[in-house]
Amino acid sequence: MSKAITSRSQDYSQWYNDLVLKGGLADYSAVRGCMVIKPYGFALWENMRDELDRMFKETGHQNAYFPLFVPKSLFEAEEKNAEGFAKECAVVTHYRLKTDPQNKGKLMVDPEAKLEEELVVRPTSEAIIWNTYKDWIQSYRDLPILVNQWANVVRWEMRTRLFLRTAEFLWQEGHTAHATAEEAVEETRKMLDVYATFVEEFMAVPVVRGVKTASERFAGAEDTYCIEALMQDGKALQAGTSHFLGQNFAKAFDVKFLSKENKQEYVWATSWGVSTRLIGALVMAHSDDEGLVLPPKIAPLQVVIVPIYKGDEQKARIDEKVGQIVKELKALGISVKYDDNDNNRPGWKFAEYELKGVPVRLALGVRDLEAGLIEVARRDTKEKETIAIDGVVAHVQALLDAIQQNMFERAKSYQQEHITPANNWDDFVHLLDEKGGFIAAHWDGTEETEAAIKEQTKATIRCIPLNNQQEEGACILTGKPSKERVLFARAY
Amino acid sequence: MSKAITSRSQDYSQWYNDLVLKGGLADYSAVRGCMVIKPYGFALWENMRDELDRMFKETGHQNAYFPLFVPKSLFEAEEKNAEGFAKECAVVTHYRLKTDPQNKGKLMVDPEAKLEEELVVRPTSEAIIWNTYKDWIQSYRDLPILVNQWANVVRWEMRTRLFLRTAEFLWQEGHTAHATAEEAVEETRKMLDVYATFVEEFMAVPVVRGVKTASERFAGAEDTYCIEALMQDGKALQAGTSHFLGQNFAKAFDVKFLSKENKQEYVWATSWGVSTRLIGALVMAHSDDEGLVLPPKIAPLQVVIVPIYKGDEQKARIDEKVGQIVKELKALGISVKYDDNDNNRPGWKFAEYELKGVPVRLALGVRDLEAGLIEVARRDTKEKETIAIDGVVAHVQALLDAIQQNMFERAKSYQQEHITPANNWDDFVHLLDEKGGFIAAHWDGTEETEAAIKEQTKATIRCIPLNNQQEEGACILTGKPSKERVLFARAY
Numbered sequence: 001m002s003k004a005i006t007s008r009s010q011d012y013s014q015w016y017n018d019l020v021l022k023g024g025l026a027d028y029s030a031v032r033g034c035m036v037i038k039p040y041g042f043a044l045w046e047n048m049r050d051e052l053d054r055m056f057k058e059t060g061h062q063n064a065y066f067p068l069f070v071p072k073s074l075f076e077a078e079e080k081n082a083e084g085f086a087k088e089c090a091v092v093t094h095y096r097l098k099t100d101p102q103n104k105g106k107l108m109v110d111p112e113a114k115l116e117e118e119l120v121v122r123p124t125s126e127a128i129i130w131n132t133y134k135d136w137i138q139s140y141r142d143l144p145i146l147v148n149q150w151a152n153v154v155r156w157e158m159r160t161r162l163f164l165r166t167a168e169f170l171w172q173e174g175h176t177a178h179a180t181a182e183e184a185v186e187e188t189r190k191m192l193d194v195y196a197t198f199v200e201e202f203m204a205v206p207v208v209r210g211v212k213t214a215s216e217r218f219a220g221a222e223d224t225y226c227i228e229a230l231m232q233d234g235k236a237l238q239a240g241t242s243h244f245l246g247q248n249f250a251k252a253f254d255v256k257f258l259s260k261e262n263k264q265e266y267v268w269a270t271s272w273g274v275s276t277r278l279i280g281a282l283v284m285a286h287s288d289d290e291g292l293v294l295p296p297k298i299a300p301l302q303v304v305i306v307p308i309y310k311g312d313e314q315k316a317r318i319d320e321k322v323g324q325i326v327k328e329l330k331a332l333g334i335s336v337k338y339d340d341n342d343n344n345r346p347g348w349k350f351a352e353y354e355l356k357g358v359p360v361r362l363a364l365g366v367r368d369l370e371a372g373l374i375e376v377a378r379r380d381t382k383e384k385e386t387i388a389i390d391g392v393v394a395h396v397q398a399l400l401d402a403i404q405q406n407m408f409e410r411a412k413s414y415q416q417e418h419i420t421p422a423n424n425w426d427d428f429v430h431l432l433d434e435k436g437g438f439i440a441a442h443w444d445g446t447e448e449t450e451a452a453i454k455e456q457t458k459a460t461i462r463c464i465p466l467n468n469q470q471e472e473g474a475c476i477l478t479g480k481p482s483k484e485r486v487l488f489a490r491a492y
Numbered sequence: 493m494s495k496a497i498t499s500r501s502q503d504y505s506q507w508y509n510d511l512v513l514k515g516g517l518a519d520y521s522a523v524r525g526c527m528v529i530k531p532y533g534f535a536l537w538e539n540m541r542d543e544l545d546r547m548f549k550e551t552g553h554q555n556a557y558f559p560l561f562v563p564k565s566l567f568e569a570e571e572k573n574a575e576g577f578a579k580e581c582a583v584v585t586h587y588r589l590k591t592d593p594q595n596k597g598k599l600m601v602d603p604e605a606k607l608e609e610e611l612v613v614r615p616t617s618e619a620i621i622w623n624t625y626k627d628w629i630q631s632y633r634d635l636p637i638l639v640n641q642w643a644n645v646v647r648w649e650m651r652t653r654l655f656l657r658t659a660e661f662l663w664q665e666g667h668t669a670h671a672t673a674e675e676a677v678e679e680t681r682k683m684l685d686v687y688a689t690f691v692e693e694f695m696a697v698p699v700v701r702g703v704k705t706a707s708e709r710f711a712g713a714e715d716t717y718c719i720e721a722l723m724q725d726g727k728a729l730q731a732g733t734s735h736f737l738g739q740n741f742a743k744a745f746d747v748k749f750l751s752k753e754n755k756q757e758y759v760w761a762t763s764w765g766v767s768t769r770l771i772g773a774l775v776m777a778h779s780d781d782e783g784l785v786l787p788p789k790i791a792p793l794q795v796v797i798v799p800i801y802k803g804d805e806q807k808a809r810i811d812e813k814v815g816q817i818v819k820e821l822k823a824l825g826i827s828v829k830y831d832d833n834d835n836n837r838p839g840w841k842f843a844e845y846e847l848k849g850v851p852v853r854l855a856l857g858v859r860d861l862e863a864g865l866i867e868v869a870r871r872d873t874k875e876k877e878t879i880a881i882d883g884v885v886a887h888v889q890a891l892l893d894a895i896q897q898n899m900f901e902r903a904k905s906y907q908q909e910h911i912t913p914a915n916n917w918d919d920f921v922h923l924l925d926e927k928g929g930f931i932a933a934h935w936d937g938t939e940e941t942e943a944a945i946k947e948q949t950k951a952t953i954r955c956i957p958l959n960n961q962q963e964e965g966a967c968i969l970t971g972k973p974s975k976e977r978v979l980f981a982r983a984y
Contacts, residue, residue: 030566030623031559031611039554039639046555062531063538067523068613068644068660069582072589074522076599086589090561091601092613093585095648097564097578107568109583109610118601119523121560121584121613131522141835147531152560152644156587168560343633 007289012233020162023292033160033167043300061146069119074127078252084219088156090121121154129175130249139258145177163280171275184268188244191272192225195240204295204408205285210463222246228462231284234436236489242272292357296400303336308365328393442473442482459488499781504725512654515784525652525659535792553638561611566619570744576711580648582613613646621667622741631750637669655772663767676760680736683764684717687732696787696899697777698907702955714738720954723776726928728981734764784849788892795828800857820885934965934974951980
C-alpha cells in the first residue's frame with residue numbers, strides 16, 4: 001500500500017496532490033514552481049489538445065508559432081497588459097555562460113554577454129503577435145486573421161500547485177484580428193462556446209458561461225468571457241477565458257487597415273486560451289478516494305484487461321480469448337491494454353488501474369472463461385457485473401458511452417445543487433462556509449464592494465452569467481440597488 | 493510580380509530567403525535570431541511532426557514534458573555537455589519587472605527580484621531530464637524508459653538563417669534509459685533508422701547514414717550517429733542526430749539501478765533529435781526558381797483547383813463539377829482547395845500556387861468542361877496535360893504518388909552524382925570548389941588533420957558512413973595510412 005492516497009475528507013488538498021503524483025500525471029521538478037508532465041499525464045493532455053485543435057480548425061483557425069521571448073520595449077507597449085504581467089515575468093538578461101575562474105568546474109553568467117535590451121519570457125503573446133500582425137495587415141482583404149498557437153508560457157507565481165498554478169505551463173492562445181468590433185465580439189463568444197462544448201462533452205465537466213467584472217478582466221481586455229467549473233470541495237475554477245481586446249493592441253502597435261470605404265482604421269482583436277490547468281479541473285471534478293476517474297472520451301487508456309490464472313496452460317487459454325477481444329476493441333477505435341505482467345498480482349493491478357482512472361476493467365479467469373463469462377467493472381460507479389463473454393465488445397462500447405454520460409450528469413447535479421441564492425450577508429457568509437459552490441447574490445456593481453467582499457470572505461465574483469435573468473434586488477453587502485445576481489465563490 | 497524571387501544561379505542564399513518569406517513559411521521577428529513560423533509553414537511542420545510522432549509511438553515511445561529552465565547547477569553537472577553549450581545560453585536572472593521611476597510608462601528589471609540561482613533556457617534537455625530520471629529509476633524493472641518531448645529550445649547563435657539556424661527552434665528530443673550498453677546502442681541506431689526512413693519516404697530527401705568523428709560529436713556523447721542530406725548548391729546539411737551517451741549523464745546525476753544480478757549499476761543513455769531545421773532542408777533539396785516544390789506526403793495542400801470563367805452562369809457550371817471532384821478527393825484523404833476567389837485572376841493564382849509548391853493544380857474552364865476535359869499540372873516537373881474529367885480523381889491520386897517518387901528519385905540521382913572520390917589534395921580542393929557535394933577521401937584519423945582540412949577548405953567530415961567499405965589508402969592531406977574513406981563536404 002505504498003500508493004495509499006489521502007482521503008478527500010481528511011485533506012482535500014493533499015488528496016489532489018496524491019492523485020496527481022501517484023496517479024502518474026506529473027512530478028515536481030528541480031525548477032521552482034515548474035512541473036514535469038509524466039507520460040500518462042501527457043497522453044491525457046494530448047487527447048485534450050488534439051480534440052481542441054480539431055475544433056479550432058473546424059472553426060476556421062490555423063496554427064502558427066511566435067517567439068518565446070518578448071523584447072521589453074514591445075512588452076511595455078500596451079500599458080495595462082504590461083502592468084498586469086510585470087510582477088511575474090522571468091527575464092533573460094544575458095546570452096552566455098563562462099567558466100568561473102574562482103570555482104573550478106563551475107560556470108558563471110558572463111558579464112560581457114549582457115543583452116542590450118532584456119527579453120521577457122512570454123507570459124502571454126499579445127505583444128509579440130500584434131507587433132507581427134502589423135506587417136501582415138494592410139487592407140480589409142487581409143482580415144480576419146484567425147491564428148492559434150500551442151506553446152509554453154511562464155508566469156512567476158509565488159504559490160504554485162501542480163497543474164493548477166505552475167510557473168511554466170502549456171496552453172493554446174488564439175489571437176484573431178478583425179475589421180469590425182461586432183465580428184471580434186462574435187469571435188470571442190464563438191470561442192467561449194467551443195471551450196464550453198469541449199469541457200462539457202469531452203471532460204464531462206459542466207460549466208457556467210459568463211462575463212468577468214472589470215476587476216477580474218484580462219489585463220488589456222475590454223471584456224473577458226469565461227467558463228467556470230465547480231470542484232468537489234465547492235470551490236470554483238476558471239477553466240477558460242476568451243477576451244474581446246477592442247482596439248487596445250492595435251493602437252499600442254499601430255496596426256491599421258484600409259477599410260472597404262478606403263479609410264485607415266485600427267484593427268479589432270480577440271484572444272482566448274485554455275491550459276494544462278484543465279487537467280487540474282478534471283482531476284478535482286471527478287476523482288474519488290481510490291484515485292483518478294477519467295472520462296472515456298479523453299482517457300489515455302479506456303479499457304484494461306487483467307487475466308486471472310495459475311500456470312502456463314491456463315494463461316494460454318486466457319491469452320487466446322483476450323487476443324480476440326483486444327483485436328475487436330481496437331477495430332472500434334477503443335484503446336485497450338492487456339496487462340499480463342507476471343510481476344504483479346491481479347489485486348495489485350485492480351488497485352493500480354483504479355488509481356489511474358481507467359474507465360473499464362475486464363477480468364478474465366479460467367472458471368469464467370469455461371462458463372462463457374467475463375467480469376466487467378466500471379470505474380465511475382465501481383459497479384461490477386459478470387456478463388456473457390460473447391457480447392463483451394458491444395457491451396464495453398456502450399458502457400464507455402454510459403460512463404461518459406453518467407460522469408457528466410453526476411457533475412451537473414452537483415453543480416446545480418451548488419448554485420444557491422443568498423439574499424442577505426449572513427446567509428451569504430454561512431453558505432460560503434458551510435456549503436460552498438456558487439452563491440447567486442445581488443451586488444451593487446462597484447469595484448469597492450467587490451473588493452470588500454473578497455477581503456472579508458475570500459469569495460470573488462466568478463462571473464455574470466450570460467443571458468442572466470434580470471431581477472431587482474439589493475446588494476448583499478451595501479444594500480444598494482442591483483438589477484441582477486452574479487455568481488460568487490471561493491476559487492482556485 | 494511583387495513576389496518575384498531571386499534565381500538560384502543569381503544568389504542561392506537570397507533565393508532561399510525569398511522562398512521562405514514569400515512562400516509564406518516564416519517571417520523575421522522583433523527578437524534577434526528568432527523567427528515567426530507562419531500558418532503555411534506551421535501546417536507543413538504539423539504534417540512532419542505528426543508522422544514522426546506516429547513513428548516514435550510505433551517504436552514504443554511515449555511523450556512527456558520537462559521544464560523550459562535548467563538551474564545552472566544542474567546544467568553544469570555533465571561537464572562536456574555544459575562546456576559545449578555554455579557559450580550560447582540565454583540566461584534568466586530575474587523574475588520581475590517594475591515601473592521605471594526615471595522613465596514614465598516604462599518598465600525596468602526589478603533589482604530586488606534577482607534569482608538566487610540563474611536559470612538557463614534549455615538548449616537541450618539532458619540535464620533536467622536525467623535529474624528527473626534519478627527519481628524514476630530504482631531497479632531494472634523500471635527500464636527501459638523510452639520518452640520523447642516536443643519542445644522549443646534556445647541556442648544563442650550569432651549568425652542566424654530562417655529555419656536553418658535560429659536562436660529559438662522547435663524540435664523533438666528523445667531521451668531513453670537502458671540497463672545495458674548494447675540495448676542503448678541498439679536504440680540509438682533504431683532511431684537513426686526512423687529518421688532516415690522519415691526523411692527519405694516523407695520528405696523525399698535521400699540521406700547518408702553515418703557516425704560523426706570525435707570532434708563533431710554532441711557534447712557529452714560517446715557516439716553521435718547522423719543522417720546527412722545534400723542541398724542543390726552542393727552543400728551538406730545534417731538532418732538528424734542520434735546519440736549514444738554511454739553512462740555520462742547517469743554518472744553526472746548519479747542515476748543507478750539495481751540489476752537482475754542485484755548490483756547497483758549506472759544507467760545507459762541515448763538522446764536523439766530533429767528540428768524545424770528539416771524545413772530548411774526540404775526547401776533547399778527540391779525547390780526551383782518558381783518557388784517551393786513540396787512532396788505530396790507532407791504538403792499542407794496537395795491539390796488546388798482554379799476555375800476559369802466569365803460571368804456567373806459559367807461559374808455556376810464549373811462550381812457544380814468542381815464540387816463533385818472536391819468531395820471525391822476528400823473522401824480519399826487528399827487535401828484540396830477550390831480557389832474561386834474573385835479578386836485574383838487565374839494567372840496570378842497559378843503563380844501563387846507554384847510559389848507555394850502545391851503538388852497538383854487542376855484548372856477547369858467552360859470549354860474544357862463542355863468537352864469533358866480538365867487540365868492537370870504537376871509542380872515537380874511543371875508538365876501539363878489535359879485529361880478526361882471523368883477519370884480525374886483516380887488520375888490525381890496516382891499522380892500524387894508519382895510526384896512523391898519522382899522527387900525522391902531526382903534527389904537521389906543528384907546525391908549519387910555528388911558523392912565523388914578524391915585521391916589527392918588537388919583533386920579534393922578542385923572538387924570542393926567546382927563540383928561540391930560529398931567528397932569521399934582518405935583521412936589519417938587525427939583531429940589535427942581534420943581541423944587543418946577545415947581551416948584550409950571549410951570542408952568538414954560529415955560522417956563515416958555506416959557499413960563503410962574498408963580500403964587501404966593514404967590521407968589526402970598528410971599521406972598517412974588510412975583504412976577507409978570518409979565523406980567531406982562544406983555544410984550548412
